[in-house]
Every structure is written in structure tokens, then in C-alpha cells.
Amino acid sequence: xxxxxxxxxxxxxxxxxxxxxxxxxxxxxxxxxxxxxxxxxxxxxxxxxxxxxxxxxxxxxxxxxxxxxxxxxxxxxxxxxxxxxxxxxxxxxxxxxxxxxxxxxxxxxxxxxxxxxxxxxxxx
Numbered sequence: 640x641x642x643x644x645x646x647x648x649x650x651x652x653x654x655x656x657x658x659x660x661x662x663x664x665x666x667x668x669x670x671x672x673x674x675x676x677x678x679x680x681x682x683x684x685x686x687x688x689x690x691x692x693x694x695x696x697x698x699x700x701x702x703x704x705x706x707x708x709x710x711x712x713x714x715x716x717x718x719x720x721x722x723x724x725x726x727x728x729x730x731x732x733x734x735x736x737x738x739x740x741x742x743x744x745x746x747x748x749x750x751x752x753x754x755x756x757x758x759x760x761x762x763x
Contacts, residue, residue: 640665641737641752648733648757651725655761659720661735661754672743673711673718674750677731677759687733689743690718698743703729725761732756 647659661673674689688699690709697709708721718735736750744750 641668641671643735643737643752643754645733645735645754645757648759650760650762653725653727653761653763655725656721656723657725657759659722659733659735659757659759661718661720663716663718663737667713668711668716668718668737669713670741671737671739671752672741673709674736674738674743674745675707675709675718675720676734676736676747677729678734678756679728679731682731684734684747686745686747687720689738689745691743692741696742698745700745722759725759727761727763730759730761732758 642665675687678684688709690697706724711718734756735754737752738750
């Protein structure tokens, strides 16, 4: 079992930055690809980005590419999501998740473990 806990959410003005962290416990995430998803009120959960088990491959949804960056530190069992140039439409609960699909995937059903989420609110 892998337990995931997100942190770093909060309220920020448009154009600002936030750095989310996801701390894993229970077992190493070294063998897992890690993903970030988000869910805005009244909307379905959507893929934000993923990073392969080695960190060598990253994927991002079009709306965040160039603004968000995912990184991982397998030694510390953590994954980060650096979010720059934030927009009001980025407002959502952000979740990290772990997948056995080592290269990463945008399919939520391929993630076995999920965190509880952290709220990000971007004001205009």
C-alpha cells in the first residue's frame, strides 16, 4: 500500500505561483509513475500531468503545458508540482496519484493510489 498526502495548496492571485508537494509513505514510489489530477466544482476530475518512474518522461495537458512542471525525488519519496502563471481556471482540488504504468498515463483508472487532495484557489 502507498499512502499519499498532498500539501502546498492555498489562495493565490492570478499570475502567481504555488508549489504542491506529494509525500508518499508505506512503500517506495520508485517503481511508480506519478500523476497529478484536479477537479473543479461541478466538473469531472481531469489529468494535469504525469512523470515516469525514472523522472525522464513527463506529460502535461495542453492547458498547463509551459506553466506547470512536475518533478520527483525518489530518495525522499516525494513528487512536486510547480505551478506558475496561475489562472482563475486553475482553481480546483489537486490530487496526486501513483500508477504501475511506469511511463505515466493520463487515464485515471490506471492509478492505484490517490491522495486526499489539496485546494488551490486562484483569484482574479
